[in-house]
Amino acid sequence: VYVLDEPTSGLHLADVERLLGLLDRLVDSGKSVIVIEHHQAVMAHADWIMDLGPGAGHDGGRIVFEGTPADLVAARSTLTGEHLAAYVGA
Structure with missing residues (x-):
């Protein structure tokens, strides 16, 4: 289980996309990811x-x-x- 608190804080928008790709790979490999976030792109991408x-x-x-x-x-x-x-x- 990975728990991330505001992982997009200070990131450029392109880096947010890279982070979302990394989180997708973690989930696809069977890991659980919990993200505390206010960034709307992250919320829209969530399961x-x-x-x-x-x-x-x-x-x-x-x-x-x-x-x-x-x-x-x-x-x-x-x-x-x-x-x-x-x-x-x-």
Whole structure:
């Protein structure tokens, strides 16, 4: 199991794509990868999203959505869902 906290922090967009390719190879080889991330490209690329909220800090900490990125975009039930929908052009 690999756990990464904000792995795209400070990366150029091209390097984010390289990171996503590396994570795909890890998953394809049978490894589990858990990523804590705010980068919308990473969220859109994920197999599964757990959105914590509804706010930040003491206003959050509850799972407000769990499912695929497409389901989150379709539901738009959270602030993350609204921003991800705008990012993917839905």
